[in-house]
Amino acid sequence: MLPNGEDDSDLMRLVKELQASLMRNDKLEKENRDLRQEVARLRAQVSNLKAHDNERKSMLWKKLQSSYDGGITEETNQKAPESVKSNIKSQEVRNPNPKPKVQEQSTATKPPPPPPLPSKTTLGKRSVRRAPEVVELYRALTKRESHMGNRINQNGVLSPAFSKNMIGEIENRSKYLSDIKSDTNRHRDHIHFLISKVEAATFTDISEVETFVKWIDEELSSLVDERAVLKHFPKWPERKADSLREAACNYKGLKNLETEILSFKDNPKDSLTQALQKIHSLQDRLEESVNSTERIRDSTGKRYKDLQIPWEWMLDAGLIGQLKYSSLRLAQAYMKRITNELESNGGAKDGNLMLQGVRFAYTIHQFAGGFDEETLRIFTELKKITTSEPRR
Known part of the structure; x- marks a missing residue:
């Protein structure tokens, strides 16, 4: 206990001064705290948006790249053997004994074509089976310029519309876009049903909203890309x-x-x-x-x-x-x-x-x-x- 009343009054005076000091500093502290919290919240939002954007871009690119590679493999599996046989037959008919001049003409195209095809006697099941892999690698390295050059311009000049056509070809063959179109058609009736449910939904308690949102998310979880599919439904109540x-x-x-x-x-x-x-x-x-x-x-x-x-x-x-x-x-x-x-x-x-x-x-x-x-x-x-x- 304190020895006398004077010390007690001094201590109480110090406590009052402390409280007064706290009152004076409180406003500045609160403003600083609010500013720090606002900065932290904005940083968190920016970080989340960047992470979400990078994740979506990475996923889309992987799907697009995978679909593109798969489309090339499928095309070469179906078309490469026939084109090889057709080229060989045409060469045999025009010139049974090919001369070096033929190779000189073929190498004049830009970019350079694949290595010369083997003679007919070496063609068989093994060579035909391996042909798609060779064509796929070649086309991947040259970005299919030789293929488009042979079809569009025999002298090897690159068509100005090549880049645009290639992008369109990749998009049309993309498994990702194909899945979106498939989901749009397959789930059309069900999405119209969900549209009516969302538009008519009314709630009296926030816990009901939680249950409803969980159900909606489960119904849409089977879509390959919810946002991309729902864009095909103008009546979807996005807001x-x-x-x-x-x-x-x-x-x-x-x-x-x-x-x-x-x-x-x-x-x-x-x-x-x-x-x-x-x-x-x-x-x-x-x-x-x-x-x-x-x-x-x-x-x-x-x-x-x-x-x-x-x-x-x-x-x-x-x-x-x-x-x-x-x-x-x-x-x-x-x-x-x-x-x-x-x-x-x-x-x-x-x-x-x-x-x-x-x-x-x-x-x-x-x-x-x-x-x-x-x-x-x-x-x-x-x-x-x-x-x-x-x-x-």
């Missing part, structure tokens, strides 16, 4: 479907965060620094999520209301209020850990730790709009340490 998914995703994320906070238990085996960092990290995530929802609440809530999607959960009377209240558990754990540390090691030896506990309690108090009885009791215990320990 409402995307809003339903957005609402369900945001609500689920907030509920998971609430569950994580309510189930949080301080591990006594963790060091003081580790324990406080875990609690602070949870609180930062909570504030970031709640503040992000509150910033878009007016515009998003109006859109949800227009689309008959529940939006009341975004209010303080709904899930947002529950999340703010759950932060009191974090305040309790934080203050208990600091109180135990101060009592075991001597509170007056670490004024910074006491200040840290008070600052966190104040932050939660402002965020939640106050304390409940249990949190206030724990705060009172922390406060007693500031008035019970002798000054040094």
Whole structure:
């Protein structure tokens, strides 16, 4: 206990000065915290968009490349042997004993053609079976210029329309695009059915939206590319479907965060620094999520209301209020850990730790709009340490 009333009044004066200082610094701290959270949120959005874009590009390129390679192999399997036989027969008819001049004419084309074909006696099942592999490799290396040159221009001059024709040929033969067309035709009636369901969907509780979105996703999961297929259906209610998914995703994320906070238990085996960092990290995530929802609440809530999607959960009377209240558990754990540390090691030896506990309690108090009885009791215990320990 303090030795006299003068020391007690000095300490109370210091506590008041501390509280006044906290009040002065609170506005700047809150502004800085909001700015950091906004920057983090924007960075996360940019990162997610870049990752999603790269993933889609990579997947599309792999499918396109695979389809292109498969299309070349299939074409050469069907056409190469016949073209080889036809060329050999025509050469034998025109000139039974080929002379080097024939090879000189063939090498005049650009790019250079494949190696000269073997004589008729060497052609057999083995050579015909290997011909598609040779043609495929050759065409891959030369980008099929010789094939188009022989068909379009016998003197080896590249046609100006070659690049355009080649791109069109790749797209038309792409298995990816073929699958999209196939899905569009095969699931046409079912997608029209889903369109009517999405347009007519109305909900009274956000949990119903979660169930509906899960069902829609399952119904569309068999499509090779949902977005690409649905583009062929102008009546698809994209705005409402995307809003339903957005609402369900945001609500689920907030509920998971609430569950994580309510189930949080301080591990006594963790060091003081580790324990406080875990609690602070949870609180930062909570504030970031709640503040992000509150910033878009007016515009998003109006859109949800227009689309008959529940939006009341975004209010303080709904899930947002529950999340703010759950932060009191974090305040309790934080203050208990600091109180135990101060009592075991001597509170007056670490004024910074006491200040840290008070600052966190104040932050939660402002965020939640106050304390409940249990949190206030724990705060009172922390406060007693500031008035019970002798000054040094």
